[in-house]
């Protein structure tokens with residue numbers, strides 16, 4: 001199994017700008033809030049759910065075909081749906097935005113069915129420092145490419161993190177594909 005896949009230009013630079021503009025137009029919420037308590041040690045970022053943004057339907061339309069094809073060609077996972085809203089995240093240097101090591105498979109109805117995670121780099125690499133997306137699929141930690149519009153696709157159980165942003169702002173788009181439990 002490939003530890004992770006990269007899909008260059010999953011979104012064009014103009015599309016990346018459009019997603020950032022849509023998310024910044026409305027309120028974003030603190031992603032460090034877990035059941036009413038703050039967990040800023042784990043994650044410091046602001047997020048918006050794509051489903052809540054008006055006129056963002058084209059984003060999922062674009063990503064679903066791409067990810068389904070990549071899965072068929074390289075992963076071969078049994079996927080049934082993209083049953084969860086994608087998430088736009090903003091990691092700013094003003095509070096060292098980051099996301100500590102974690103896997104995306106959680107306890108909820110949806111999070112427990114996550115099989116593939118897809119993270120699109122929305123920012124130009126020149127717009128921030130730090131903010132590396134790192135994956136730990138085996139004995140080595142690997143850094144995802146930073147190219148704008150590039151999507152990194154990996155099994156949702158793989159540990160990953162975003163290192164603290166030390167200058168500028170990093171934006172990302174994360175989506176999940178779901179299916180029957182791994183067996």
Ligand SMILES: O=C(O)CCC(=O)C(=O)O
Nearest residue numbers: 089104119133162172174
């Ligand atoms: O923003 C990123 O690059 C990763 C986001 C992430 O890991 C998540 O939302 O679970």
Ligand SMILES: [Fe+2]
Nearest residue numbers: 102103104160
């Ligand atoms: Fe994650």
